[in-house]
Amino acid sequence: xxxxxxxxxxxxxxxxxxxxxxxxxxxxxxxxxxxxxxxxxxxxxxxxxxxxxxxxxxxxxxxxxxxxxxxxxxxxxxxxxxxxxxxxxxxxxxxxxxxxxxxxxxxxxxxxxxxxxxxxxxxxxxxxxxxxxxxxxxxxxxxxxxxxxxxxxxxxxxxxxxxxxxxxxxxxxxxxxxxxxxxxxxxxxxxxxxxxxxxxxxxxxxxxxxx
Amino acid sequence: xxxxxxxxxxxxxxxxxxxxxxxxxxxxxxxxxxxxxxxxxxxxxxxxxxxxxxxxxxxxxxxxxxxxxxxxxxxxxxxxxxxxxxxxxxxxxxxxxxxxxxxxxxxxxxxxxxxxxxxxxxxxxxxxxxxxxxxxxxxxxxxxxxxxxxxxxxxxxxxxxxxxxxxxxxxxxxxxxxxxxxxxxxxxxxxxxxxxxxxxxxxxxxxxxxxxxxxxxxxxxxxxxxxxxxxxxxxxxxxxxxxxxxxxxxxxxxxxxxxxxxxxxxxxxxxxxxxxxxxxxxxxxxxxxxxxxxxxx
Amino acid sequence: xxxxxxxxxxxxxxxxxxxxxxxxxxxxxxxxxxxxxxxxxxxxxxxxxxxxxxxxxxxxxxxxxxxxxxxxxxxxxxxxxxxxxxxxxxxxxxxxxxxxxxxxxxxxxxxxxxxxxxxxxxxxxxxxxxxxxxxxxxxxxxxxxxxxxxxxxxxxxxxxxxxxxxxxxxxxxxxxxxxxxxxxxxxxxxxxxxxxxxxxxxx
Numbered sequence: 001x002x003x004x005x006x007x008x009x010x011x012x013x014x015x016x017x018x019x020x021x022x023x024x025x026x027x028x029x030x031x032x033x034x035x036x037x038x039x040x041x042x043x044x045x046x047x048x049x050x051x052x053x054x055x056x057x058x059x060x061x062x063x064x065x066x067x068x069x070x071x072x073x074x075x076x077x078x079x080x081x082x083x084x085x086x087x088x089x090x091x092x093x094x095x096x097x098x099x100x101x102x103x104x105x106x107x108x109x110x111x112x113x114x115x116x117x118x119x120x121x122x123x124x125x126x127x128x129x130x131x132x133x134x135x136x137x138x139x140x141x142x143x144x145x146x147x148x149x150x151x152x153x154x155x156x157x158x159x160x161x162x163x164x165x166x167x168x169x170x171x172x173x174x175x176x177x178x179x180x181x182x183x184x185x186x187x188x189x190x191x192x193x194x195x196x197x198x199x200x201x202x203x204x205x206x207x208x209x210x211x
Numbered sequence: 212x213x214x215x216x217x218x219x220x221x222x223x224x225x226x227x228x229x230x231x232x233x234x235x236x237x238x239x240x241x242x243x244x245x246x247x248x249x250x251x252x253x254x255x256x257x258x259x260x261x262x263x264x265x266x267x268x269x270x271x272x273x274x275x276x277x278x279x280x281x282x283x284x285x286x287x288x289x290x291x292x293x294x295x296x297x298x299x300x301x302x303x304x305x306x307x308x309x310x311x312x313x314x315x316x317x318x319x320x321x322x323x324x325x326x327x328x329x330x331x332x333x334x335x336x337x338x339x340x341x342x343x344x345x346x347x348x349x350x351x352x353x354x355x356x357x358x359x360x361x362x363x364x365x366x367x368x369x370x371x372x373x374x375x376x377x378x379x380x381x382x383x384x385x386x387x388x389x390x391x392x393x394x395x396x397x398x399x400x401x402x403x404x405x406x407x408x409x410x411x412x413x414x415x416x417x418x419x420x421x422x423x424x425x426x427x428x429x430x431x432x433x434x435x436x437x438x439x440x441x442x443x444x445x446x447x448x449x450x451x452x453x454x455x456x457x458x459x460x461x462x463x464x465x466x467x468x469x470x471x472x473x474x475x476x477x478x479x480x481x482x483x484x485x486x487x488x489x490x491x492x493x494x495x496x497x498x499x500x501x502x503x504x505x506x507x508x
Numbered sequence: 509x510x511x512x513x514x515x516x517x518x519x520x521x522x523x524x525x526x527x528x529x530x531x532x533x534x535x536x537x538x539x540x541x542x543x544x545x546x547x548x549x550x551x552x553x554x555x556x557x558x559x560x561x562x563x564x565x566x567x568x569x570x571x572x573x574x575x576x577x578x579x580x581x582x583x584x585x586x587x588x589x590x591x592x593x594x595x596x597x598x599x600x601x602x603x604x605x606x607x608x609x610x611x612x613x614x615x616x617x618x619x620x621x622x623x624x625x626x627x628x629x630x631x632x633x634x635x636x637x638x639x640x641x642x643x644x645x646x647x648x649x650x651x652x653x654x655x656x657x658x659x660x661x662x663x664x665x666x667x668x669x670x671x672x673x674x675x676x677x678x679x680x681x682x683x684x685x686x687x688x689x690x691x692x693x694x695x696x697x698x699x700x701x702x703x704x705x706x707x708x709x710x711x
């Protein structure tokens with residue numbers, strides 16, 4: 001069972017304890033150090049939604065070798081920090097992407113490739129693809145181009161690493177704060193058929209959230 | 212003694228992670244890549260420890276990685292690190308090779324319990340494969356160890372090391388036992404051709420599929436501790452132990468790099484192929500070595 | 509081919525030659541099943557390439573085409589029939605060619621054609637689709653897309669790129685000109701202020 005949104009937030013409880021004992025400064029230094037380590041080690045789950053899936057293998061293998069920056073591919077969303085959505089998203093795909101994103105553990109980030117997740121790209125008038133991805137899940141870095149070369153993807157990684165290092169507010173924090181906005185949008189296009197319906201009732205979080 | 216145990220764990224943690232970073236670098240160079248920094252595993256583990264956790268499957272899921280870490284730490288403190296001095300020989304007097312062999316199986320057991328509670332089908336699949344493979348791995352290793360015990364007339368590791376000082380190294384005296392134990396060791400390190408339990412592209416991360424954040428960090432840490440313990444055990448049994456830190460690093464590195472190179476060259480066996488191979492060739496080699504020990508000394 | 513056309517004449521059907529590899533037969537809906545059966549069993553058309561649907565909105569018809577091939581794969585015969593656009597119903601051909609099952613499922617989803625004898629008329633590519641089938645011509649794709657996904661506010665998607673680029677270039681040119689003029693005026697002012705130093709420098 002996944003306990004969903006109201007998971008154990010060890011980080012903030014630690015912060016409270018430290019602030020009580022007058023050690024908020026220590027927490028800030030620790031946070032800075034941890035952010036540096038977070039930026040140096042990014043586990044990626046590459047979700048090949050569109051044509052951009054073909055740019056992933058050269059990015060991670062011998063030619064461009066993202067591992068030298070600490071960016072490594074992992075097999076499951078449970079272990080991942082970053083999800084790469086590489087191209088247009090059909091409604092059917094969006095449903096799976098939302099589920100995958102919600103399985104990832106915080107802090108988590110999203111990078112999208114290509115113009116399709118920004119404004120629909122060349123599929124802007126398709127009956128089956130979405131136009132703006134950031135209505136449904138928060139996006140940290142857009143790598144534009146159709147399709148972006150692996151160099152651009154690596155530049156996107158570097159940008160994300162700098163943001164993590166500086167401790168800037170990331171997409172997952174926005175998602176937690178504006179959960180109603182995102183869930184309403186998801187419900188509008190997916191018609192309420194959002195998996196997993198048996199775990200958490202997203203629309204009745206006030207009533208305990210149990211379906 | 213407590214101080215020595217803590218120091219030993221810290222040493223094993225650092226050396227194990229640096230070896231793992233080295234492993235990733237060597238792998239990268241073999242594949243024509245630049246590779247990560249040698250400290251990459253530290254970064255990964257600190258990041259994973261700092262992740263938040265929203266996964267909860269009950270107390271057994273939490274306990275599994277802890278049981279594994281317990282097995283690794285107990286194995287570590289029972290292995291004498293240096294041959295001459297008593298330094299870092301933390302709890303060696305409390306146990307012998309039989310206890311050690313028993314403790315080495317504790318990790319997979321804890322893993323199986325936790326993954327079973329998690330209920331992820333890929334995890335369960337990986338655990339079943341891992342336990343099946345373990346049957347094959349243990350047989351040649353145990354026969355090799357029994358051969359050494361008969362040759363040394365003692366199950367005390369310290370005694371086996373001392374015997375090698377006068378009578379020559381076991382790798383020269385009993386090469387067949389060494390070959391059998393090394394083939395098993397490749398499997399214990401999860402290298403190809405015996406890397407079926409956590410095979411990517413097949414069962415995702417196998418037993419680790421459901422573990423995230425802190426659990427994964429704990430698994431990685433215990434993996435590095437356990438790797439160091441196994442390397443030290445091999446050099447104690449066959450290479451006469453190490454009398455200084457440099458000797459320790461040199462000998463463990465030699466064994467580790469050999470294992471990496473074997474792993475890089477070979478493809479992956481299916482689980483029944485792996486057990487089939489391990490039951491035949493290494494077991495036969497180990498039995499020949501055992502016969503040689505019994506009849507020719 | 510002469511062989512086939514003589515066989516079809518017995519069934520009082522006409523074989524129209526489109527080109528050397530493509531022929532067409534038009535049949536009535538009530539004869540469709542028996543004729544396709546004889547195509548499979550008597551004439552040896554063992555492969556069903558595809559089932560196509562064309563929406564003739566003006567005539568109120570769906571035109572269905574079955575593309576068939578023999579074992580030799582040297583030509584294609586299209587067996588064509590028309591059905592009413594409202595209450596579109598067809599017999600399922602999955603008993604003759606198993607691959608018809610998935611083609612008919614797609615046709616059901618995209619055009620709303622019903623197959624009463626079909627074993628598994630479930631979702632094909634779309635999920636939980638509640639609107640009009642999207643390949644029908646009276647389905648207004650643009651309106652549907654705009655209602656589901658409005659355009660991004662910050663960006664003027666209806667701007668003409670050529671005009672915008674021209675405007676931007678002119679702005680740039682004007683800014684450059686202005687900067688040059690300012691620099692010239694500044695220089696002139698400097699010369700006016702200290703002509704002595706200028707003269708010294710020249711020496």
